Amino acid sequence: MAKPLIQLALDSLDYDTTVSLAKVAHRYVDIIEIGTPCLKVNGLALVKDLKARFPTKKILVDLKTADAGYYEAEPFFKAGAAITTVLGASDLDTIKGVIAVANKYGAKAQVDLINVADKAGVARAAAAAGAHIIGIHTGIDQQIAGQTPFADLEALLALGLGTEVSVAGGIKPATVAQVVKAGATIIVVGGAITGAKDPSAAAAEIRKLVDEAAGA
Amino acid sequence: MAKPLIQLALDSLDYDTTVSLAKVAHRYVDIIEIGTPCLKVNGLALVKDLKARFPTKKILVDLKTADAGYYEAEPFFKAGAAITTVLGASDLDTIKGVIAVANKYGAKAQVDLINVADKAGVARAAAAAGAHIIGIHTGIDQQIAGQTPFADLEALLALGLGTEVSVAGGIKPATVAQVVKAGATIIVVGGAITGAKDPSAAAAEIRKLVDEAAGA
Numbered sequence: 001m002a003k004p005l006i007q008l009a010l011d012s013l014d015y016d017t018t019v020s021l022a023k024v025a026h027r028y029v030d031i032i033e034i035g036t037p038c039l040k041v042n043g044l045a046l047v048k049d050l051k052a053r054f055p056t057k058k059i060l061v062d063l064k065t066a067d068a069g070y071y072e073a074e075p076f077f078k079a080g081a082a083i084t085t086v087l088g089a090s091d092l093d094t095i096k097g098v099i100a101v102a103n104k105y106g107a108k109a110q111v112d113l114i115n116v117a118d119k120a121g122v123a124r125a126a127a128a129a130g131a132h133i134i135g136i137h138t139g140i141d142q143q144i145a146g147q148t149p150f151a152d153l154e155a156l157l158a159l160g161l162g163t164e165v166s167v168a169g170g171i172k173p174a175t176v177a178q179v180v181k182a183g184a185t186i187i188v189v190g191g192a193i194t195g196a197k198d199p200s201a202a203a204a205e206i207r208k209l210v211d212e213a214a215g216a
Numbered sequence: 217m218a219k220p221l222i223q224l225a226l227d228s229l230d231y232d233t234t235v236s237l238a239k240v241a242h243r244y245v246d247i248i249e250i251g252t253p254c255l256k257v258n259g260l261a262l263v264k265d266l267k268a269r270f271p272t273k274k275i276l277v278d279l280k281t282a283d284a285g286y287y288e289a290e291p292f293f294k295a296g297a298a299i300t301t302v303l304g305a306s307d308l309d310t311i312k313g314v315i316a317v318a319n320k321y322g323a324k325a326q327v328d329l330i331n332v333a334d335k336a337g338v339a340r341a342a343a344a345a346g347a348h349i350i351g352i353h354t355g356i357d358q359q360i361a362g363q364t365p366f367a368d369l370e371a372l373l374a375l376g377l378g379t380e381v382s383v384a385g386g387i388k389p390a391t392v393a394q395v396v397k398a399g400a401t402i403i404v405v406g407g408a409i410t411g412a413k414d415p416s417a418a419a420a421e422i423r424k425l426v427d428e429a430a431g432a
Contacts, residue, residue: 043259067355089305139283
């Protein structure tokens with residue numbers, strides 16, 4: 001089984017807290033994600049700062065773009081983002097714009113299926129348009145209402161679209177092996193690391209569990 | 217006819233250009249909108265700066281929130297935003313979160329119907345949840361594909377939901393009277409002002425056309 005990537009989701013609103021968490025946990029993860037609320041508060045400057053501090057890590061900017069795909073994503077790819085996200089709930093032309101500008105910079109567009117009703121239909125259309133990554137994502141507000149991403153992940157993987165598949169939504173040590181074995185290629189962990197008493201130890205544990213589940 | 221408000225949409229990515237456009241056009245408009253790409257690049261600092269420079273104007277931050285409604289919107293209301301936007305395509309709990317935090321700060325939540333298939337259903341649910349403003353919005357990528365907001369605006373107004381109604385999507389001098397007469401309470405103008413050779417004169421013209429159409 002190919003070894004999946006671990007993505008650390010940074011969802012603090014505070015600039016310094018975000019940098020501190022990246023400092024202590026980056027060595028155990030492959031992708032550093034600047035979460036949407038964090039990005040909206042701190043802007044492009046934070047993206048540039050994290051890229052400069054962690055040049056070997058992939059930076060994902062969780063733009064959740066909903067319009068003007070090419071225009072909105074370009075400054076972030078220019079600043080070194082490896083991946084930005086676009087909503088599956090947006091117009092297909094918006095998704096195509098993010099794919100086009102990602103390709104221009106040798107980067108990747110991730111289509112986030114959060115709150116999309118017809119996940120299979122949108123995933124197929126996005127994959128056909130050249131999306132690099134499809135993201136199964138149970139949002140924060142949906143997690144609070146008791147939802148999980150596991151069934152949606154299996155349904156997406158069963159489509160066999162050939163894209164990378166990212167999964168996010170409250171993944172923790174008890175559930176990480178399940179999503180690795182299901183076949184996710186990118187596993188997003190946020191609160192289970194950033195909310196831990198010792199975020200570095202929590203990240204190390206996730207790394208160990210992912211590697212074990214992948215048989216690495 | 218009640219006099220509608222004019223909202224100036226600032227969609228440059230550049231901080232100084234954004235401030236300059238606000239300086240020359242603010243006297244003719246009621247609401248200064250920080251557009252989504254502009255906000256994502258420049259962050260909360262720009263919101264604070266515009267609020268300090270134009271304390272008598274309402275500031276709309278076009279967050280297009282898609283998750284974690286309360287958490288994401290709160291720092292912007294705290295900084296003085298009068299309105300933030302949340303996607304009609306998001307989970308109803310996300311919409312409710314933005315409404316709750318808007319109410320906490322004596323501000324307003326606008327539900328943006330961009331790319332929502334069942335506009336009437338989402339508008340009814342949002343209004344029932346206490347949304348202050350419903351936004352009809354033909355996105356940039358949809359305008360490029362030839363779409364306009366006029367039919368959707370009339371269909372929304374026909375529902376008689378009792379909320380304020382905002383309309384956006386390529387509105388210009390030739391079409392502004394039409395949306396005033398239809399009954400929109402907030403009229404968003406972007407490129408027709410910011411892309412004009414003389415943005416101040418263009419804003420003055422829009423003001424005159426709106427006031428004439430409203431019989432003010």
